[in-house]
Amino acid sequence: MSKLLTDPSQKQATTAQEMRTALENFVPRFESAxxxxxxxxxxxxxxxxxxxxxxxxITHEPFAQEFSAFSTQPGSEELIIxxxxxxxxxxxxxxxxxxLHLLAGQSxxxxxxxxxxxxxxxxxxxxxxxxxxxxxxxxxGAFPMTLLSTAQxxxxxxxxxxxxxxxxALGRQVVQLLGEGLEIGLSERRINELDxxxxxxxxxxxxxxxxxxxxxxxxxxxxxxxxxVAMRFGDNLxxxxxxxxxxxxSRLWRLERTVCQPDQVFDIALYVxxxxxxxxx
Numbered sequence: 102m103s104k105l106l107t108d109p110s111q112k113q114a115t116t117a118q119e120m121r122t123a124l125e126n127f128v129p130r131f132e133s134a135x136x137x138x139x140x141x142x143x144x145x146x147x148x149x150x151x152x153x154x155x156x157x158x159i160t161h162e163p164f165a166q167e168f169s170a171f172s173t174q175p176g177s178e179e180l181i182i183x184x185x186x187x188x189x190x191x192x193x194x195x196x197x198x199x200x201l202h203l204l205a206g207q208s209x210x211x212x213x214x215x216x217x218x219x220x221x222x223x224x225x226x227x228x229x230x231x232x233x234x235x236x237x238x239x240x241x242g243a244f245p246m247t248l249l250s251t252a253q254x255x256x257x258x259x260x261x262x263x264x265x266x267x268x269x270a271l272g273r274q275v276v277q278l279l280g281e282g283l284e285i286g287l288s289e290r291r292i293n294e295l296d297x298x299x300x301x302x303x304x305x306x307x308x309x310x311x312x313x314x315x316x317x318x319x320x321x322x323x324x325x326x327x328x329x330v331a332m333r334f335g336d337n338l339x340x341x342x343x344x345x346x347x348x349x350x351s352r353l354w355r356l357e358r359t360v361c362q363p364d365q366v367f368d369i370a371l372y373v374x375x376x377x378x379x380x381x382x
């Protein structure tokens with residue numbers, strides 16, 4: 102961002118305008134990078150570099166003050182929503198590129214397990230999945246690494262759903278290549294169409310799922326009383342890349358804890374049902 106004016110009376114307006122300009126510049130770049138996707142990997146580098154730059158931008162804490170000033174300005178909400186939607190599309194396309202690279206032999210399958218993070222353990226804490234758990238990922242994408250990592254690390258049964266048919270098709274090929282011997286399923290079905298939804302012990306909702314809180318409300322009636330839901334979200338500056346947190350009906354869900362990840366593009370809200378007595382999984 103450009104150098105701020107030092108006059109305190111002009112600083113807030115200046116930083117807000119600079120933030121607007123910086124954000125507006127991302128829009129056509131995302132449109133171009135996403136529009137170049139043709140089912141091949143020819144334009145992968147452009148989108149990869151853009152998402153890297155954007156991720157760095159939204160996790161740069163010094164920008165939080167500028168964003169706070171910008172978000173109160175007229176028209177800011179429309180731009181925020183636009184960027185949230187278009188960057189989510191960018192993530193979806195980037196996962197397709199990643200899957201296509203793997204399937205084309207342009208990366209070695211073993212590379213994806215070299216640096217498996219304990220993200221699931223961090224998300225769920227003491228309530229992390231075990232070998233007899235059943236984990237559902239909503240918004241699994243074309244490269245379902247969360248499912249693969251969870252199944253690999255814990256031995257749990259994992260299942261992913263996504264509304265993107267192409268993502269499901271690619272995801273199945275990725276799972277076939279990387280998930281030999283693991284219990285992993287993928288489909289484009291909705292949560293109310295899943296035969297074993299009542300047996301699911303853990304749910305992860307991706308940060309780029311727009312209707313995440315509507316889905317959370319639906320999950321209450323469909324799931325067992327000791328289910329644990331990890332909601333990935335992003336507030337404030339991170340809301341440029343994620344759908345933000347919302348209040349929940351306290352009769353349905355209780356916020357157990359929030360995991361803040363300063364260096365990651367999303368944070369995690371962990372929900373349980375109010376009558377949860379901490380039964381084992």
